[in-house]
Amino acid sequence: MVISIAITSLWRYVNSQAEIDKELARDIKHLTTKLYEVEKSYQSKDDARRESEEIKRLLKEIKDDVKEVSNQINQKADKSCS
Structure with a gap:
């Protein structure tokens, strides 16, 4: 039972970290797009x-x-x- 709870907790932690990684990847993609737009108009x-x-x-x-x-x-x- 204790092992089951530990595995479930670990799984939830890993899952939450994966969601954070997805959010960070979206943010990086958005910032990269914005940076490219600034570079296009930069004199x-x-x-x-x-x-x-x-x-x-x-x-x-x-x-x-x-x-x-x-x-x-x-x-x-x-x-x-x-």
């Missing part, structure tokens, strides 16, 4: 550097265009004052 340093340089170049072009328009406006203002 590498090289990509970020290229985009930053492109933005700087475009901003410099805008700045140069604004200076040119400002100079043209100043020239017209000078002509109208003369």
